[in-house]
Amino acid sequence: MSALKLTALSGNLKGPSRTHSLVAAVVAAIAERIPVDRTDIVVGDLAPELGGLVDPAHIPPRVQAAIDAIVGADLLVVGSPVYKGSYTGLFKHLIDFIDPNALIGLPVVLTATGGSLRHALVIEHQLRPLFGFFLAQTVPTGVFALDSDFTAYQLTSPDIQSRVHTTAEEAVRIAVPGRARRATAVAA
Numbered sequence: 001m002s003a004l005k006l007t008a009l010s011g012n013l014k015g016p017s018r019t020h021s022l023v024a025a026v027v028a029a030i031a032e033r034i035p036v037d038r039t040d041i042v043v044g045d046l047a048p049e050l051g052g053l054v055d056p057a058h059i060p061p062r063v064q065a066a067i068d069a070i071v072g073a074d075l076l077v078v079g080s081p082v083y084k085g086s087y088t089g090l091f092k093h094l095i096d097f098i099d100p101n102a103l104i105g106l107p108v109v110l111t112a113t114g115g116s117l118r119h120a121l122v123i124e125h126q127l128r129p130l131f132g133f134f135l136a137q138t139v140p141t142g143v144f145a146l147d148s149d150f151t152a153y154q155l156t157s158p159d160i161q162s163r164v165h166t167t168a169e170e171a172v173r174i175a176v177p178g179r180a181r182r183a184t185a186v187a188a
């Protein structure tokens with residue numbers, strides 16, 4: 001079977017980014033288990049076109065390419081820094097341009113980074129319901145990492161690395177059979 005189409009969506013506004021490193025660690029752990037055809041989206045890179053976008057009838061090409069990569073994926077890995085208790089506004093702004101029926105059944109790995117453990121449940125209280133709206137299939141284990149889990153923006157915490165491998169294992173188990181189901185649904 002061909003490589004799994006994996007789209008990595010990171011909600012950081014600027015680099016270097018711990019969030020992007022965390023998302024990359026999850027993608028690497030998945031790629032250790034199964035061949036992947038990977039597309040990387042960083043919302044901060046889209047800011048010039050995405051920030052002022054209001055008209056869904058006039059979506060700029062780079063934003064449209066990002067949306068196409070999200071809706072066309074076999075597996076989505078998302079991450080966002082916590083900003084004021086939630087995902088970043090620009091991350092949500094990109095998601096707002098996705099058709100409500102476009103992510104049904106799509107396996108999604110949820111990750112987030114923050115400065116405080118007080119917001120560790122952002123995955124369960126913000127990200128999981130957001131993808132629940134789309135009837136996506138969120139992977140059970142989410143990964144939240146603190147700033148202190150990184151050294152020079154690279155993930156160095158063994159505990160978080162272990163969780164990264166747990167979610168990668170779950171994602172592969174869900175996405176590989178799910179890919180066949182999605183392909184059948186698209187063809188029907």
Ligand SMILES: Cc1cc2nc3c(=O)[nH]c(=O)nc-3n(C[C@H](O)[C@H](O)[C@H](O)COP(=O)(O)O)c2cc1C
Nearest residue numbers: 012017018019081082083084085113114115116119
């Ligand atoms: C505008 C802003 C708001 C933030 N709000 C929160 C917050 O509510 N809770 C929290 O735990 N961390 C908060 N942080 C800290 C970031 O979530 C944290 O440093 C994160 O790891 C940054 O990710 P990055 O390196 O990918 O940019 C905030 C940071 C910024 C810049």
